Amino acid sequence: MSLPHAILTALLEKPSSGLELTRRFDRSIGYFWSATHQQIYRELGKLEADGHIRALPTEQPARGQKKSYEVLPAGRAELARWTAASQDPRPHRDTLLLRLRASAVVGTEGIEADLRRHLDLHRRQLAEYEEIEKRDFPPGRDQPEDRLRHLVLRAGIELETFWTRWLTDALEEFGELPDSGPA
Amino acid sequence: MSLPHAILTALLEKPSSGLELTRRFDRSIGYFWSATHQQIYRELGKLEADGHIRALPTEQPARGQKKSYEVLPAGRAELARWTAASQDPRPHRDTLLLRLRASAVVGTEGIEADLRRHLDLHRRQLAEYEEIEKRDFPPGRDQPEDRLRHLVLRAGIELETFWTRWLTDALEEFGELPDSGPA
DNA sequence: CTCGTTTGTGCAACTAGTTGCACAAACCCG
DNA sequence: CGGGTTTGTGCAACTAGTTGCACAAACGAG
Known part of the structure; x- marks a missing residue:
């Protein structure tokens, strides 16, 4: 809610x-x-x-x-x-991780292209966040409210950085996989 | 779906x-x-x-x-x-980030304790993942299916690592904030 | 042996989020 | 100035997820 x-x-x-x-x-x-x-x-x-x-x-x-x-x-x-108020974190739901796990069972056929697409999306998002950071949080401003908002933005930046790196690794892994996995 | x-x-x-x-x-x-x-x-x-x-x-x-x-x-x-099948990533929804942003406006009163609690939860989750990694993916096993499953687990590990670090930073930031922020 | 607890399956009602559509006013272009 | 696009507001129906409860069988302790 x-x-x-x-x-x-x-x-x-x-x-x-x-x-x-x-x-x-x-x-x-x-x-x-x-x-x-x-x-x-x-x-x-x-x-x-x-x-x-x-x-x-x-x-x-x-x-x-x-x-x-x-x-x-x-x-x-x-x-x-x-x-x-104290709140429990809501459960995660990530389709891509789920699909990857499924592809360990039914084969990796077809998923690689979508990994690339996601990599691209995350790269764009990351670029957008960095743009915002440059614009809204130039070095030197540190009113308390700014620091909190910057903290939130940094979470976004670091999450996108993580996905970008992880997807790159994943695609590398695919390059080394025997064609189309089990199935 | x-x-x-x-x-x-x-x-x-x-x-x-x-x-x-x-x-x-x-x-x-x-x-x-x-x-x-x-x-x-x-x-x-x-x-x-x-x-x-x-x-x-x-x-x-x-x-x-x-x-x-x-x-x-x-x-x-x-x-x-x-x-x-190609799928778009589902929209993110993160209550904690939202609350932090809100606290830039209505004050940080009370949220710090919950940040600590979340930090603790993420640390536990991370420990659990690392336990699983040690048990299920000892060095040397690399059947293709294992590598995919390991990749998925690594995403979990790295995400928890991120949150742990980010929450630590956030709490540090709080230590330096003038008492209870704007409001 | 019977009574409380755990195991296992499931329905019903509700809440949150998504999708598809409707419709009026403003604006802008020929 | 008439007709298409964009801006702005909103309803209705549907889908996915959550919460609360019910109930029977098995198990375990006094």
């Missing part, structure tokens, strides 16, 4: 409309908590009903459709409560 | 009953595709209905309740198909 809290965080960082939130989920928050616009609108409705957020009063109420939301004190309190 | 394929893989490695599968998910497959016994029984039913697996004919059909399943050719074919 974290989507509402992801949204509260995003709205505290900056009040936004549904679509703006969607975009920010695509670029930033979504790197570790992805959501579609449908999910977001649904959740905005619930959060408003619960009195955690409210639509910003707009000057021309009827003209443009764009509704921006801001967090109310109750919402901030709920987010603080949730952040501090 | 990977649970059925996780089960097929497990059953190909060794025909099992529902409960045996559940245990194996807790110890091994579940490290990257966790499932509860309820999910497993439900899925066994579907797989049997689809003709992908069948209950092993048992000598005393009525006495002990334990039903073991084995994979049928159609099931193996389906698994091979799925393994080879």
Whole structure:
């Protein structure tokens, strides 16, 4: 049950409309908590009903459709409560590792191309993160909030680095495997 | 839609009953595709209905309740198909990173204890993986299937190593932070 | 031998996330 | 100025995963 809290965080960082939130989920928050616009609108409705957020009063109420939301004190309190509460890590689910294990049994036919594709995706993601790091965390800035956000970004960078390296190793392993394994 | 394929893989490695599968998910497959016994029984039913697996004919059909399943050719074919098919990585969702980002906004009060707890969990998991590696992959064995399975285990080991290190860094960062951050 | 515990199988209801579609307003192009 | 694209909001139906419970057989201790 974290989507509402992801949204509260995003709205505290900056009040936004549904679509703006969607975009920010695509670029930033979504790197570790992805959501579609449908999910977001649904959740905005619930959060408003619960009195955690409210639509910003707009000057021309009827003209443009764009509704921006801001967090109310109750919402901030709920987010603080949730952040501090102890939570168990959610179970991992990784299809690629599963497929690799399956391929030890049914043969490696066909999986190699997809490993390459994933390697490429992870490389791109890594490049994107490094771009963000360069832009948002130049050496020297160290306000506490920056340090926390940087820490989060570094987790992303290091995870992508790991996958990139691991996939490279895996592909090397494939090069040495007798053709198409058991099956 | 990977649970059925996780089960097929497990059953190909060794025909099992529902409960045996559940245990194996807790110890091994579940490290990257966790499932509860309820999910497993439900899925066994579907797989049997689809003709992908069948209950092993048992000598005393009525006495002990334990039903073991084995994979049928159609099931193996389906698994091979799925393994080879190109798949997009599923979106990440990591609550801890989300909470850390939230704590940059609402304050770090209370989260540190949970970081410690997670660090401890990851250390244990890492130790468990290393135990398995020592037991199942002593230097010198390199049948192709072993190498693939070892690769998968290494991913687990390296991921836990990453989290352990990252959490250690994070906690250090906390030590240097002015008390309880913004809020 | 019987009564509590563990083993083993399973259903039902709920929650979270995904997919597919609808529809109005704004904008922009010929 | 009329018609296609983009922006923005949202509902409905479905799929996957979680939680809570039920119940029978086997096992083990007093």
